[in-house]
Amino acid sequence: MQAGLRMTMPTQAVLRAFLADPLCERYGLELCDLAGLPSGTLYPILARLEQAGWVESRWEDPEAHVAEGRPRRRYYRVTTDGAQQAREAIAKAYRARRQRVPGWVTGPVGGLP
Amino acid sequence: MSGHLQPLLKAVGGSLTGERLRLVRRAYEVAERWHSGQLRRDGSPYITHPVAVAVILAELDLDHEMLCAALLHDVLADTACPEAELAAEFGAPIIDLLRGMRMLDYAKRRPPEWPVSTDERVLTLKLADRLHNQRTISGLPEARQRVNSQENLDVVAPVARRLGLTEVEEELRRLAMANLSGAGGARTFFGAITAGAIMLPAAARARWLEEWLGELLALPVGRARYRFTFRLLAGMPRMALTLRGQAALAGGGRAAVRDRRTAVAERAAAVGRAATRCLRWVVRSDLRTWALLGWLVLDAAAERITDAVVIVITVPPVLAAAVHAIRARIGGGGGRG
Numbered sequence: 001m002q003a004g005l006r007m008t009m010p011t012q013a014v015l016r017a018f019l020a021d022p023l024c025e026r027y028g029l030e031l032c033d034l035a036g037l038p039s040g041t042l043y044p045i046l047a048r049l050e051q052a053g054w055v056e057s058r059w060e061d062p063e064a065h066v067a068e069g070r071p072r073r074r075y076y077r078v079t080t081d082g083a084q085q086a087r088e089a090i091a092k093a094y095r096a097r098r099q100r101v102p103g104w105v106t107g108p109v110g111g112l113p
Numbered sequence: 114m115s116g117h118l119q120p121l122l123k124a125v126g127g128s129l130t131g132e133r134l135r136l137v138r139r140a141y142e143v144a145e146r147w148h149s150g151q152l153r154r155d156g157s158p159y160i161t162h163p164v165a166v167a168v169i170l171a172e173l174d175l176d177h178e179m180l181c182a183a184l185l186h187d188v189l190a191d192t193a194c195p196e197a198e199l200a201a202e203f204g205a206p207i208i209d210l211l212r213g214m215r216m217l218d219y220a221k222r223r224p225p226e227w228p229v230s231t232d233e234r235v236l237t238l239k240l241a242d243r244l245h246n247q248r249t250i251s252g253l254p255e256a257r258q259r260v261n262s263q264e265n266l267d268v269v270a271p272v273a274r275r276l277g278l279t280e281v282e283e284e285l286r287r288l289a290m291a292n293l294s295g296a297g298g299a300r301t302f303f304g305a306i307t308a309g310a311i312m313l314p315a316a317a318r319a320r321w322l323e324e325w326l327g328e329l330l331a332l333p334v335g336r337a338r339y340r341f342t343f344r345l346l347a348g349m350p351r352m353a354l355t356l357r358g359q360a361a362l363a364g365g366g367r368a369a370v371r372d373r374r375t376a377v378a379e380r381a382a383a384v385g386r387a388a389t390r391c392l393r394w395v396v397r398s399d400l401r402t403w404a405l406l407g408w409l410v411l412d413a414a415a416e417r418i419t420d421a422v423v424i425v426i427t428v429p430p431v432l433a434a435a436v437h438a439i440r441a442r443i444g445g446g447g448g449r450g
Contacts, residue, residue, distance in 0.1 A: 008417070009417065010415070027327075027328070028324060028325075028328050029328045029331060029332070037415075038340070038344035038347075038348070038415065039325075039328070039340075039341045039344045039345040039348065040344040040345045040346065040347045040348020040349070040351070040352075040415060041344070041348055041415040043321070043325075043345070043348065043352055044348055044351045044352045044354075044355045047352065047355045047356055048355055051355070062267055065263075065327075066263065066267075069259060070297075070327065070330055070331060071263065071266070071290075071293055071323065071326050071327040071330060072266075072267065072323070072327060073324070073327045073328075073331075074320075074323075074324040074327070
């Protein structure tokens with residue numbers, strides 16, 4: 001399953017939003033804001049992450065939304081296993097990105113050690 | 114006098130005869146007499162509601178007892194009709210259904226676990242009742258509309274799913290969501306999202322639509338809703354691919370038990386044919402071809418802006434040549450130029 005997850009920049013942004021506070025449950029709009037992504041990009045990513053088991057979701061409890069008179073929300077949370085794999089995948093993607101730049105580009109000019 | 118019964122007789126067709134048909138007609142007469150003078154909120158005679166509920170049940174091929182109970186379902190609650198009178202004429206099974214329905218009438222009287230504990234036939238009757246009320250909900254005050262629609266989404270539709278009444282579930286959800294979107298002033302936006310969601314696999318559609326309705330109504334009126342809807346629609350093909358990939362994986366697992374190769378080959382052939390048809394339809398008009406290019410660019414831009422730039426530079430000449438070639442092959446004389 002993990003092999004099917006491409007670590008695109010938006011996917012990484014969503015995972016970072018989750019990892020910022022792994023225990024917190026978040027709904028779609030909140031994640032759009034946190035990850036800085038439009039709705040049409042976010043939901044396919046959520047569907048993929050859920051499919052891979054990195055993220056789980058549930059409907060909001062009835063008391064909360066009935067009191068506020070609005071339809072229920074779908075809440076997403078990163079799974080324990082998913083958090084671990086997400087951290088590794090992000091680190092790997094980060095290393096891969098840095099290696100692609102040849103040393104002479106960043107070496108003398110860039111501040112990156 | 115039996116003018117309002119016509120829709121039911123039409124729905125029943127020739128499936129009821131003799132004593133059973135007589136009992137249904139009799140139930141209608143009794144209900145019509147007790148409800149006479151009563152009106153629905155939209156001004157139509159009250160009897161049209163029990164008849165419509167019975168029609169829903171007849172379309173589900175349910176038996177004459179259920180039809181009688183549907184016709185009589187509000188007589189005990191809303192008129193002075195004594196229960197003993199109905200019991201003497203219609204017998205225990207029908208009266209039990211009516212009593213079961215009355216138990217569900219008031220939130221205070223029904224047990225909290227009613228969706229599970231109630232008899233399945235009573236639940237089916239209740240579902241038909243809720244469905245017709247949702248269809249005719251515009252007669253209610255707005256606050257009531259919202260509460261009822263929400264309850265239909267949260268509680269009633271899942272009951273329909275559990276009982277295997279998928280058509281009832283689907284219609285109930287569709288109407289309830291449309292009503293809620295209208296109450297929140299987002300009818301047009303949600304209509305567009307619903308239309309776009311046709312691409313999604315049917316089994317997953319309701320869950321995502323409900324989620325998006327919630328998000329849409331939580332947004333402030335105006336630009337934010339417009340942007341949410343537009344972006345969501347642009348991402349819909351991607352969403353469909355993701356969800357269909359999921360379904361194909363699950364289907365692939367099942368197919369392995371039978372003969373995996375044939376199943377996969379058949380599916381590939383079907384997908385191929387559909388893709389060819391789709392391609393033909395797209396290239397037959399310039400407008401649709403440009404829309405395809407536009408969507409490619411938007412979709413790529415969502416992931417990475419450089420991809421979008423590359424597509425804008427490279428694809429148009431290739432696309433033009435390809436469209437030209439394809440039109441020549443399919444003899445595209447019917448193109449819009």
